[in-house]
Amino acid sequence: MDAGVFTANNVWMMICTGLVFFMHLGFSFLEIGLTRQKNTVNILFKNVFIICVGLLLYYIGGFNLMYPGFENGDSGFLKFAGFGLSIAENGLTPDYANGGYTYWTDFLFQAMFAATAATIVSGAVAERIKLGSFMVFTLIYIGLVYPIVGAWKWGGGWLDNIGFYDFAGSTLVHSVGGWGALISIYLLGPRVGKFDENGKSNAIPGHNLPFAAAGVLILWLGWFGFNGGSVLSADPAATSLVLVTTSLAAAAGGVSAFITSSVMYKNYDLTMFLNGILGGLVGITAGADQMSPNEAVIIGIIAGVVIVLGVALIEKIKLDDPVGAVAVHLICGIWGTLAVGIFGAMASLDQFLIQLAGVAAAAAFCSVTAFVTLYAVKKLSGIRVSELEEIEGLDLHEHGMDAYADFRMNQH
Template identity: 80%
Template sequence: METGLFTVNNVWMMVCTGLVFFMHLGFSFLEIGLTRQKNTVNILFKNVFIICVGLLVYYIGGFNLMYPGFETGDAGFFKFAGWGISAPENGMTPDYAEGGYTWWTDFLFQGMFAATAATIVSGAVAERIKLGAFMIFTLIYVGLVYPIVGSWQWGKGFLSTMSYGESAGFYDFAGSTLVHSVGGWAALIAVFLLGPRIGKFSADGKPQAIPGHNLPLAAAGVLILWLGWFGFNGGSVLSADPAGTSLVLVTTSLAAAAGGVSAFLLSTIMYKQYDLTMFLNGILGGLVGITAGADLMSPNEAVMIGFLAGLIIVLGVALIDKLKLDDPVGAIAVHLVCGIWGTLAVGLFGSKASVDQFLVQLAGAGAVATFCTLTAFGILFTLKKTVGIRVSEQEELEGLDIHEHGMDAYADFRMNQH
């Protein structure tokens, strides 16, 4: 490979790494925008903690757990290549990764993905989880659970070789299952064990709206996430291949747009209001839905996948409320339900569509669901019985910012109110 092309590939991957890093600002804005003012510092602290500690645990052992070098005869379930990171001899040359990027870029790009799984959980448990318990959970989930699941597919483990009939293995281009549902399953378990926020459900069990304090920030967060998804999906081409990257950015954007439109249309029909939060979550649902097969779909198929994801969001949020689960930002509907939808869509649309592929996608999603629910429950239930996972009633009512951080996100604003 020409040195110039290798350099261009590597620069593109570094740009995509930056875009995925930028997504953490988008997640932060979305979460604080859809929750109350009194918990803003707490949410920002969690998101900063996630990216810092996520990178460190991925460096210490996560990367070598996710890419352990499975060999013929291995079960393809668990293997560890050792502590720390050090580049192989060909790591900075076109001989590495088919000339798509250097080894160091590979580590950093994958490290940006790792922290996302815990960020998904952060939004779902907002406003009532103990910060210390959340930090312990993040260390274990990002350091162990996420890379083990990732190794099953991207590390060439058993999912990548799973087949049925004419299918050629489980397929998840950029992580509808391996990133989004991994976070989504943990979010579901955490919300179940935590219970709803005070005032979320009335005495007769009807859900009550707890409005977010800053919808402009929430909207900014979603638009930042959409931009960051160009790196999330575009970088998953693993090179600057013109045809591949161009198609992926088109399918990603069309799915996002279609998801937003369908979510706002259905929510308007159901609730007789133009709901901005449903519109925003519809966009995210479309993005999550296209992530598993962004490189396989035509523009028409991307629109269909995104459109159906937007409908799923509205119905998913309603179902979660009906089950008396409290998810302040809609993370479970977006990342879990649409993550499953996107994974199954690979068997329904695009160049791999077939009954056999659909069954493999279903089996793969089921394997990840089983592992993630069991591990998330084990971690969180242990924390609940030891250090506790929920703040006191007084702390929740007065806000986590003052009680856990001793500060206010809008100190001047609050002073002017008195």
């Protein structure tokens, strides 16, 4: 391979790594924007914790758990290549990863993905989970659950062997986080005041919709790295197609969600519009390299409808998800994964059934591990703050500070 091509590939992958890192700011803005200001510091603390601990856990063992080097005769389910980073002999040459990037870039790009799974959970459990309990959950989920599921496909494990396809993580990232979020909000229960005595849902508005909008636009930009980097090189044809399908699905998801919510609720709901964009992005992520522009738009349109119906379903079954994480990342993640068997270059009944098997496997493993982890923490130390702490805000009780210096003064 020409040295210039190798360098260009590696530089593109490093740029994509930076874009995926930037997504954590988007998640932070989205979460604080859609929740109340008395919990802003708490949410920011969790997001910063996830990035730092995620990187360290992936360095300590996650990378080698996710890419263990499965061989013939292995189960393809679980293998561990050892602690720490041990650069391959060809790790800095074009012989590594087909000349797409170096070993170091490989680690860092994949590490950015690892933290995302726990960030998804962070938004769903906002405003009532104990910080210490969330930290314990994050350690288990990033350190063990995410890399094990990732190894099944991206590490050459059993899902890869049966032909399961997930280009950039509709299941392996977003549904993994989504299942964790669903189990978490089930065990936590709703926020104080979310449902009245008759079970009717009450809106708890976020305190800063400009932050939420900024967060979604940052996430959209970051997705250029999330999906664009998953080409694993700077191949001009592949990367340009992926960015087009990604953007069209996002736009279609947003428009579809705002139209659907307008018809159902007779208003123009910005939060539905924003989550529709995210739903389109999650939906296209499994097959962004396999779809035509027309198919990307269809996937986005369906994702937008799914978002509105998904949010309504979550509230109907009396679960409280402040940011819509389950509808966006879990339900649209499932839709995007199945769409690979319906649309694009891989469409067939056999492929659809393989995709369905992958969804079911992730659902079973992630749900069980999330439940066992959180239930154990719940029994040992509790996972929910007291009612007084929740009402007065986690910033005051868990951090002793306010995100906005004059907040308490203006309350009185």
